[in-house]
Amino acid sequence: MFLSLKEIKKEKFRYGLIIGMIVLIGYLIFILTSLAMGLANQNTDAINSWNINSVALNKDANTSLTQSLITNDNAKNAKLTKNEAYIGQASVVVKKSGLTKESAQFLGLKPNQFIAQNLKLSSGHKIQKTNQVVVDEQFKNDGYQLGDKIKFNSESQNYTIVGFIKNAKLNIAPVVYGNISNWKNIKNLNGPFAASAIVSKNAKFSMKDDQVKTYSISTFISKLPGYSAQNSTFTFMIAFLMIISLIVIAVFLYILTIQKIQNYAVLRAQGIPAKTLVNATISQSVILVVSGLFIATILTGITAFAMPNAVPMSFNIPILSAVGLGLILTGLLGSLIPIKIILNVDPVSVIGG
Amino acid sequence: METLQLININKYFGTGTSRVHVLKDINFTAKKGEVNLVIGPSGSGKSTFLTIAGGLQTPTDGSVQLEGDMLKNMSSKQRDALRLNSIGFVLQSYSLVPYLTVKEQFKLVKKVKKQNNLTNLSLTQLMEKLGIEDLVNKYPGELSGGQNQRVAIARALYTKPDILLADEPTAALDSERVAEVGQIFQDLAREQNTAVIIVTHDLRLINFADNVYKIMDGQMTLENDMKLAQ
Ligand SMILES: Nc1ncnc2c1ncn2[C@@H]1O[C@H](COP(=O)(O)OP(=O)(O)OP(=O)(O)O)[C@@H](O)[C@H]1O
Ligand SMILES: [Mg+2]
Numbered sequence: 001m002f003l004s005l006k007e008i009k010k011e012k013f014r015y016g017l018i019i020g021m022i023v024l025i026g027y028l029i030f031i032l033t034s035l036a037m038g039l040a041n042q043n044t045d046a047i048n049s050w051n052i053n054s055v056a057l058n059k060d061a062n063t064s065l066t067q068s069l070i071t072n073d074n075a076k077n078a079k080l081t082k083n084e085a086y087i088g089q090a091s092v093v094v095k096k097s098g099l100t101k102e103s104a105q106f107l108g109l110k111p112n113q114f115i116a117q118n119l120k121l122s123s124g125h126k127i128q129k130t131n132q133v134v135v136d137e138q139f140k141n142d143g144y145q146l147g148d149k150i151k152f153n154s155e156s157q158n159y160t161i162v163g164f165i166k167n168a169k170l171n172i173a174p175v176v177y178g179n180i181s182n183w184k185n186i187k188n189l190n191g192p193f194a195a196s197a198i199v200s201k202n203a204k205f206s207m208k209d210d211q212v213k214t215y216s217i218s219t220f221i222s223k224l225p226g227y228s229a230q231n232s233t234f235t236f237m238i239a240f241l242m243i244i245s246l247i248v249i250a251v252f253l254y255i256l257t258i259q260k261i262q263n264y265a266v267l268r269a270q271g272i273p274a275k276t277l278v279n280a281t282i283s284q285s286v287i288l289v290v291s292g293l294f295i296a297t298i299l300t301g302i303t304a305f306a307m308p309n310a311v312p313m314s315f316n317i318p319i320l321s322a323v324g325l326g327l328i329l330t331g332l333l334g335s336l337i338p339i340k341i342i343l344n345v346d347p348v349s350v351i352g353g
Numbered sequence: 354m355e356t357l358q359l360i361n362i363n364k365y366f367g368t369g370t371s372r373v374h375v376l377k378d379i380n381f382t383a384k385k386g387e388v389n390l391v392i393g394p395s396g397s398g399k400s401t402f403l404t405i406a407g408g409l410q411t412p413t414d415g416s417v418q419l420e421g422d423m424l425k426n427m428s429s430k431q432r433d434a435l436r437l438n439s440i441g442f443v444l445q446s447y448s449l450v451p452y453l454t455v456k457e458q459f460k461l462v463k464k465v466k467k468q469n470n471l472t473n474l475s476l477t478q479l480m481e482k483l484g485i486e487d488l489v490n491k492y493p494g495e496l497s498g499g500q501n502q503r504v505a506i507a508r509a510l511y512t513k514p515d516i517l518l519a520d521e522p523t524a525a526l527d528s529e530r531v532a533e534v535g536q537i538f539q540d541l542a543r544e545q546n547t548a549v550i551i552v553t554h555d556l557r558l559i560n561f562a563d564n565v566y567k568i569m570d571g572q573m574t575l576e577n578d579m580k581l582a583q
Contacts, residue, residue, distance in 0.1 A: 002464055003450075010452035010492065263450050269409060270509075271437025272465055273430075348409050351400050351444055351520055 022292025036234030038312035088183030108183030124163030136174035249334030289331030362415035393568035441509030448505035498525030535561035
């Protein structure tokens with residue numbers, strides 16, 4: 001600690017540059033992680049808010065809510081309890097004259113089932129009748145208000161916004177919760193269809209119908225369009241950044257150590273144990289990484305504060321801490337190569353003139 | 354009393370046809386309180402002799418004893434401890450850590466060897482004697498070659514070593530300073546009962562030596578007559 005701190009103090013510029021590099025890498029990783037989390041949440045926020053454990057879909061729907069239809073026949077065998085609810089999904093374009101059109105996910109609910117009952121509104125009231133909708137707050141940010149009459153697609157039917165709800169997003173689109181009795185019209189369906197899916201809080205829920213298959217919530221989410229691809233893209237980006245930071249830290253420490261070999265050899269000749277020198281290198285890399293990350297954290301905080309709502313970012317402290325910890329471990333790993341050099345320093349090499 | 358003893362030391366470097374015999378049947382003893390000067394031309398084996406005496410490298414055959422302990426029986430950790438506690442090294446260059454001030458050079462030693470160093474008072478006195486008492490807050494890069502060397506000497510003496518090994522300690526000093534440093538080595542040998550061994554080609558140090566050895570092509574001879582010649 002003594003040696004590493006003194007050296008950083010003497011060589012402020014040199015170590016400032018290294019810390020600067022780590023700040024940039026850390027900041028980039030933090031922001032990327034937040035963006036990845038933000039996007040992931042926009043895929044699943046609505047689903048997560050329902051607290052469900054299984055989803056029953058048509059077995060030929062390829063685990064896709066959009067493709068799935070459950071007929072009245074299918075539904076009549078199912079024993080529904082208070083833990084199950086119908087969902088009728090339709091992709092819609094929401095229109096109101098004077099305001100921008102918005103692509104949204106219409107989800108039809110039965111007002112007496114648990115999803116409609118448990119919606120946590122930020123303003124307004126729950127759906128009570130047909131032709132009423134509760135919409136994501138994104139609409140509010142875009143100028144829609146309680147009581148506004150909106151239309152879907154090219155339909156002539158008017159729907160009234162009776163409530164706003166926070167973080168209701170599905171597949172990166174805002175959700176419009178409505179009455180399931182409106183769903184078939186919106187989706188232009190003619191036929192004996194009950195819903196797109198039946199969701200349940202019960203993981204073992206089954207429809208007892210061989211045309212319907214029940215999926216666990218994690219399978220269902222991983223099959224959301226684009227969700228897995230998006231997540232693995234981000235995971236790879238973050239992993240590569242980690243590897244790059246490992247290389248940067250290792251290379252810097254390596255160069256710095258090479259420059260100090262002569263001094264280390266003298267210190268070894270004078271009987272200073274290799275352990276003291278190894279500790280100096282390790283503590284130096286920890287000091288560099290931790291102070292770099294500290295600054296990166298402050299920058300990330302400022303960014304979080306300054307970012308407009310439209311940018312999907314989620315600053316998840318536990319996950320960001322884990323990423324930070326990963327970077328510190330990376331720094332430790334990066335100091336392993338120089339340590340090997342220190343252990344092999346030959347004190348004889350500096351004596352001889 | 355003999356503190357350092359080298360018995361029938363031979364050192365070879367390389368193998369086969371490139372094998373060189375650098376030290377040939379060297380027998381050498383150093384007593385506490387005495388200054389020993391080993392003089393020889395470049396390439397004669399002075400540094401090799403000094404590093405073997407200090408346990409930094411091992412002889413091809415023969416043995417080194419410090420205070421009766423055989424160096425070759427020690428682990429590398431024990432030899433580290435021995436160098437820290439009992440041996441002081443003064444090298445020609447690079448002796449100081451560039452990013453520590455003069456004061457901090459001693460602090461570093463104190464962090465590793467916690468006890469039995471010079472007291473602050475005696476360190477100050479030593480530094481006054483060496484003319485470096487005003488340099489405590491300077492970095493080695495801000496010192497002249499001679500000032501660097503004097504700090505390195507103080508650094509080596511700080512641990513109160515039993516033996517002090519110096520390789521060309523006066524290379525960067527002018528004649529006046531050489532005389533002062535020579536006197537310091539002599540006083541130190543006397544006052545702290547230290548065995549001082551200096552390898553050099555600087556004949557100006559001869560007057561301060563109790564014993565003068567000559568090393569030539571790896572062979573060492575006692576040449577105390579050289580003192581009288583000066
Ligand atoms: N590690 C080594 N490998 C091979 N040869 C070596 C090694 N170290 C020293 N030598 C050789 O041993 C001989 C003595 O070297 P040494 O460094 O002891 O000389 P020196 O008397 O200290 O010279 P100088 O006054 O120039 O410092 C030289 O010929 C040198 O080339
Ligand atoms: Mg030499």
